[in-house]
Amino acid sequence: MIESHELTKYYEDFLAVDSATLNVPAGSVLALLGPNGAGKTTTVRMLTSILAPTSGSARIAGYDIIKQPAQVRASVGVLTEQHGLYERMRAVEYLDFFGRVYKLDANERKKRSLDLMERFGLTFALRKTLGEYSKGMKQKLALVRAMLHNPPVLLLDEPTSAMDPQSAKLVRDAIIELQRDKRTFLITTHNLAEAQELADQIAIIRHGQIIEQGSLADLSRRIVGDPIMELHTREKLNGAAATIRELVTVEESGDHWLRYRVTDPNLTNPIVLRRLIDSGVEVVSLAPMSQNLEQIYLQVVEDDEAKGRKDEHLR
Amino acid sequence: MNTSVRPFDAGIPTQTTTPENPSWRTTLGNALIITRREVRDSFRDWRIIAPIFVLTFLFPFLAQVVASSFSGFVASYGAQIIGDRTIPFLLMIVGFFPISISLVIALETFVGEKERRSLEPLLSTPLTNTELYIGKTLSAMIPPLVSSYGGMAVYLVSLLTGELQWRPPAMLVVQIILLTTVQALVMVTGAVVVSSQTTSTRAANLLASFIIIPMTIIIQGESAIMFLAPDAESPNGIGALWAIIMGMFIVTILLLRVGNAVFNREELLGRTIDSLNLKGSLRKIGHYIRAVDDQGTPARNVIEWYTRGMVVSLRHARRELRIVFVFFVVSLVIGYIIGNLPGWQLGLPSDLPLREAATNLDSSVALFFGTDPIIGIFWTNARLLLGALLLSLFTFGVAALILTPLTYLIIGYIAAQLAVSGYSPTILLSALLPHGIIEIPIIIVATAVAFRLGAVITRPPKGGTVGHAWTVALGDAIKIFLGLVLPGLLIAAVVEAFVTPAVVAAVLGG
Numbered sequence: 001m002i003e004s005h006e007l008t009k010y011y012e013d014f015l016a017v018d019s020a021t022l023n024v025p026a027g028s029v030l031a032l033l034g035p036n037g038a039g040k041t042t043t044v045r046m047l048t049s050i051l052a053p054t055s056g057s058a059r060i061a062g063y064d065i066i067k068q069p070a071q072v073r074a075s076v077g078v079l080t081e082q083h084g085l086y087e088r089m090r091a092v093e094y095l096d097f098f099g100r101v102y103k104l105d106a107n108e109r110k111k112r113s114l115d116l117m118e119r120f121g122l123t124f125a126l127r128k129t130l131g132e133y134s135k136g137m138k139q140k141l142a143l144v145r146a147m148l149h150n151p152p153v154l155l156l157d158e159p160t161s162a163m164d165p166q167s168a169k170l171v172r173d174a175i176i177e178l179q180r181d182k183r184t185f186l187i188t189t190h191n192l193a194e195a196q197e198l199a200d201q202i203a204i205i206r207h208g209q210i211i212e213q214g215s216l217a218d219l220s221r222r223i224v225g226d227p228i229m230e231l232h233t234r235e236k237l238n239g240a241a242a243t244i245r246e247l248v249t250v251e252e253s254g255d256h257w258l259r260y261r262v263t264d265p266n267l268t269n270p271i272v273l274r275r276l277i278d279s280g281v282e283v284v285s286l287a288p289m290s291q292n293l294e295q296i297y298l299q300v301v302e303d304d305e306a307k308g309r310k311d312e313h314l315r
Numbered sequence: 316m317n318t319s320v321r322p323f324d325a326g327i328p329t330q331t332t333t334p335e336n337p338s339w340r341t342t343l344g345n346a347l348i349i350t351r352r353e354v355r356d357s358f359r360d361w362r363i364i365a366p367i368f369v370l371t372f373l374f375p376f377l378a379q380v381v382a383s384s385f386s387g388f389v390a391s392y393g394a395q396i397i398g399d400r401t402i403p404f405l406l407m408i409v410g411f412f413p414i415s416i417s418l419v420i421a422l423e424t425f426v427g428e429k430e431r432r433s434l435e436p437l438l439s440t441p442l443t444n445t446e447l448y449i450g451k452t453l454s455a456m457i458p459p460l461v462s463s464y465g466g467m468a469v470y471l472v473s474l475l476t477g478e479l480q481w482r483p484p485a486m487l488v489v490q491i492i493l494l495t496t497v498q499a500l501v502m503v504t505g506a507v508v509v510s511s512q513t514t515s516t517r518a519a520n521l522l523a524s525f526i527i528i529p530m531t532i533i534i535q536g537e538s539a540i541m542f543l544a545p546d547a548e549s550p551n552g553i554g555a556l557w558a559i560i561m562g563m564f565i566v567t568i569l570l571l572r573v574g575n576a577v578f579n580r581e582e583l584l585g586r587t588i589d590s591l592n593l594k595g596s597l598r599k600i601g602h603y604i605r606a607v608d609d610q611g612t613p614a615r616n617v618i619e620w621y622t623r624g625m626v627v628s629l630r631h632a633r634r635e636l637r638i639v640f641v642f643f644v645v646s647l648v649i650g651y652i653i654g655n656l657p658g659w660q661l662g663l664p665s666d667l668p669l670r671e672a673a674t675n676l677d678s679s680v681a682l683f684f685g686t687d688p689i690i691g692i693f694w695t696n697a698r699l700l701l702g703a704l705l706l707s708l709f710t711f712g713v714a715a716l717i718l719t720p721l722t723y724l725i726i727g728y729i730a731a732q733l734a735v736s737g738y739s740p741t742i743l744l745s746a747l748l749p750h751g752i753i754e755i756p757i758i759i760v761a762t763a764v765a766f767r768l769g770a771v772i773t774r775p776p777k778g779g780t781v782g783h784a785w786t787v788a789l790g791d792a793i794k795i796f797l798g799l800v801l802p803g804l805l806i807a808a809v810v811e812a813f814v815t816p817a818v819v820a821a822v823l824g825g
Contacts, residue, residue: 012599012783050438050580074441084433086352088359100348101440145436 001026001153001184002047004058009042009051009208016042018208019056022186024201026152029175029185031199033192033297039208040188041081044155047186048078061152074102077151079159083142087131091122091141094130095148102149109148116144120170135162143171147178154178156187160194172198196293204300207308212300216293223296223303226261228289229269233257234282243275259289342446349442349450350457353424357458363420367462370413375470378405383479400542402474403483403491407541409470410495411534413462417499418523421455421506426519429510429583438580448507448578452571455503463495486552494537494556497563502526504570507578533559569711573772577781596786603790604797625798628791635763635770639716643759646720650727655735659728663736692808700758700800704765704792712769719762745822750811757803764792764800 002024009017017039024030032040045051047058049069058065061075086094092113099109117123120140125133133141139162146154159175160168175185175198189195195202196216203213212219220227228251233240236255244250247268248260262268269286276283337345357363382405386398428434437447471488505526506519513519537559544553605613607623614620629636653659699719706714730743771788772781 045584048439050435050584052581070441070443073439076439078436078439080432080435080439082432082435084431084436086356086433088356089352093355097348097352098436098440101345101437101442142436 001028002030002058002060002186004043004047005056007043007046007056007058008054009039009046010054016208017046017053017205020205020208020210022058022203022210022213024184024186026184027179027182028200029179029187029198030201030203031195032186032188032203032205033190033195034188034205035301038205040205041157042208043205044078044157044186044188047072048076048155049073074149075151075153077146077149077154079142079146079154079156081157083138085130085133085138085141088129090127090129091117091133092126094141095145098145098148104149112148112150113144116147119174120144121167136164136167139163140167140171143174152182153184154186156185158189158191159187160191161189168194192293192297202293202296204297206301206304211304212296216296219296219300223299226263227265228259228261229265229272229286230259230289231257231272231276231286232284233276234284237281240276240279240281243279244272247272247275337443337446342443342449345442345446346450346453349437349447350453353451353454354457357420357424357454363416363458366416367413367458370409370416371462371465372469374412375409375466376473378409378470379473379477381405382474383477386479386481397542399481400547402479402481403487404538404541406467406470406483406488407491407494407534407537409466410463410491411498413466414459414495414499414502415527416462417455417459418502418506418526420458421452421503422510422516422519422523424451424455425507425510425578426513427516430515434583438583444579445575448575451578452503452507452574455506456499460496460499463499464492467492467495484548484550484552486550487547490552490556490560493560494563497560497567498530498533500567501563501570502530504567504574507574508570533563569713573711576772599786600790600793603787604794606790621798624794628794629760631787631791632760632763632767632795635767636759639720639759639763639766642716642720643723643762646723647727647730650724650729651731652727653724654728654731660735661732663732663738688812689805689808692811693804696754696758696804696808697801700761700765700804701796703762704768704796707765707769710769711772712766715762715765715769719758722758741822742819745818746815749815749818750807753803753810754807757800757807760795761800764795768792 002022004020004022007017007020007022008015020039020043022030032043034040042051046053047060047065049060049065049072052066060072063071063075065072089097095113095117096109099113104112114123114126117126120143122137122140122144125137130138130141139160143156143159146156156175160171163171172194175187179185179198185198187195187198199216201213201215202219203210205211212223214222226249229248233256237253237258241250241253241258244260248262250258250260252259260272262272265288273283273286382398382402385401386395389395389398389401428437442450475482506523509522509526510519513522537556540553540555540559541547544555546553602611602613605620605624606627607614607619608627614624699722703715703718706718726743726747730740733743734740768785768788771784
């Protein structure tokens with residue numbers, strides 16, 4: 001649904017995005033992560049046909065971003081970094097205006113506006129001027145605007161950044177619900193927990209380059225190594241760990257617990273358990289340690305920084 | 316936590332059918348969606364409503380009272396005509412004051428929206444750049460024009476129902492209404508260009524003086540014309556005002572083109588700071604001067620610069636070269652046609668002392684071009700072309716298309732005079748061709764380059780910014796002037812100073 005190939009953008013001499021290749025199938029969520037100024041917004045703007053790429057190509061919902069910009073923009077709902085509402089308008093007028101721009105008929109405009117406002121708990125504020133809205137309400141209204149024309153693709157820049165936890169949950173639920181309905185999302189965010197919760201795919205962009213891309217499990221394996229299992233026992237281990245050292249890499253251990261790294265948990269864990277039980281150890285629990293996106297992200301950025309320093313040094 | 320919410324509307328997502336090249340009807344319809352919103356927004360802003368109210372309903376009465384008092388006062392000293400001519404002048408002022416607000420609205424709707432970041436959601440919609448541009452331009456014009464027409468109507472009604480006997484000629488009223496409209500158009504279209512070059516209303520307001528100052532000068536000029544024009548009472552209106560209306564209409568069209576070119580998503584979102592990077596700009600221009608290809612590869616030596624770099628720059632100007640060539644040919648033909656018109660014929664005597672003139676050509680050349688004819692001839696031509704280049708910058712290229720072809724109009728005219736009086740065409744050809752073989756192509760190239768430099772901002776290449784297109788054009792212009800035009804003019808001057816007189820002498824004396 002979102003496909004880009006070697007998408008590149010120069011602002012005169014400045015390389016903002018360098019050969020970004022993305023592929024987001026229908027019904028998936030891609031989280032585009034990266035530090036400020038990494039090129040996330042420029043990428044989104046190119047995918048929305050607002051900015052023309054210097055080179056490369058992309059298709060959104062089957063439309064070419066260069067040759068069919070109007071169709072592309074009709075097929076995407078965009079939540080911009082700054083929601084930029086018209087403060088003197090009422091919400092109902094604001095949504096009616098965008099509904100007209102998207103060529104929705106009067107009934108559809110009204111129905112979609114009311115449904116979405118209700119969905120995001122804003123019905124009470126339909127007739128309020130937008131200047132009276134709180135920051136979180138504005139953010140929600142901007143999301144309503146992005147979803148108003150029921151687009152197959154949604155490009156959301158920091159969708160929950162200004163929201164309280166309850167509103168943020170509401171938005172995340174909405175995204176999950178729409179994803180089930182085969183909508184495709186590209187989300188840029190600094191909220192790694194949120195990205196971890198929502199995204200099927202993660203792409204990390206830095207200095208305009210996508211330096212890592214894949215599912216959380218893939219990235220975790222590639223960046224922080226094999227999965228780590230944590231095992232707890234009833235009695236002290238008393239050297240029982242030695243019996244499994246040939247199967248796994250024991251990372252840390254205590255009197256009643258140990259953590260080991262394993263390449264193929266499905267294959268190795270049953271053998272590990274059998275050996276421990278055979279050596280008289282009663283296992284209380286064995287569970288994978290949660291894969292933390294923050295850990296992956298920091299590692300990727302750190303590796304990239306080190307690589308940059310090395311390249312600089314070589315030059 | 317709200318868990319009893321209504322689920323989303325499932326089903327096939329909306330696919331808005333948006334043609335890439337909408338019809339004019341669709342374009343206008345979409346533009347009016349923007350206009351309606353903006354006008355409604357403007358009418359909710361007391362900073363706009365208050366002056367509009369005052370200028371529509373209160374100021375015209377004040378103007379009418381001033382007109383009556385002033386008319387009575389000057390009449391008591393026997394200067395009734397001054398009083399009479401103040402009345403249409405005040406009508407123009409009543410119309411102009413509200414349209415000055417259009418500048419404020421235009422700056423607000425374009426750069427203000429950019430500053431508040433409310434433009435990007437709009438840019439993310441399927442609306443085309445032209446639809447957004449027309450919609451916003453109309454919205455900046457409608458409230459002030461309504462106020463302006465309203466104010467003028469109030470003034471005229473109060474004039475007709477008042478004690479003053481004098482009535483302005485109907486055509487003059489029409490002229491003032493037209494002037495008001497084109498002035499509003501110039502200000503709004505100018506404001507769009509200004510807005511596109513800034514990211515803050517503060518900077519836009521500073522740059523707006525480039526619109527206000529010329530506009531004030533024009534208003535002063537119009538006022539003087541209304542007082543002094545000999546045809547002030549003519550039923551056909553004042554001729555000079557018609558000329559101003561036409562001129563401003565042309566400026567409006569050019570500004571509309573520039574506005575439409577600069578009001579694009581790339582320009583609006585690509586520009587994030589207003590700072591001037593003179594060093595960087597000069598470096599870039601230098602880069603384009605040295606470039607031998609579109610990728611900007613610098614020339615390794617002078618030969619490569621000439622053989623590759625010059626060709627690339629000339630290729631960039633090929634469209635302008637074609638246009639200029641047509642202009643030159645047309646100018647020559649028009650000059651010849653005018654020269655053949657009975658009223659325009661000089662009636663040269665058939666026994667001009669050409670043979671004597673040919674023997675004294677050296678002194679004639681010295682008379683025109685000074686004691687050093689090469690420098691004199693070179694400087695005369697170079698001055699014209701550099702002047703055309705400079706003026707072209709401020710006239711969107713129009714000056715280049717007028718100044719240099721004018722010379723060819725004159726040549727066509729002279730050719731017609733010689734032909735009408737029965738002289739052989741070889742006389743003119745011998746006086747023009749020896750150096751003209753070099754000079755004419757050089758002048759066409761220089762004019763095309765000058766035209767391109769001014770016109771490029773009205774039509775930047777697709778996908779590029781105006782700034783980038785202009786910098787490339789400037790680099791090409793400097794390259795062509797330094798490498799081709801100036802050396803070419805120097806060679807032509809040498810030929811004109813030494814070879815041409817000899818050829819003319821040979822033709823006439825032989």
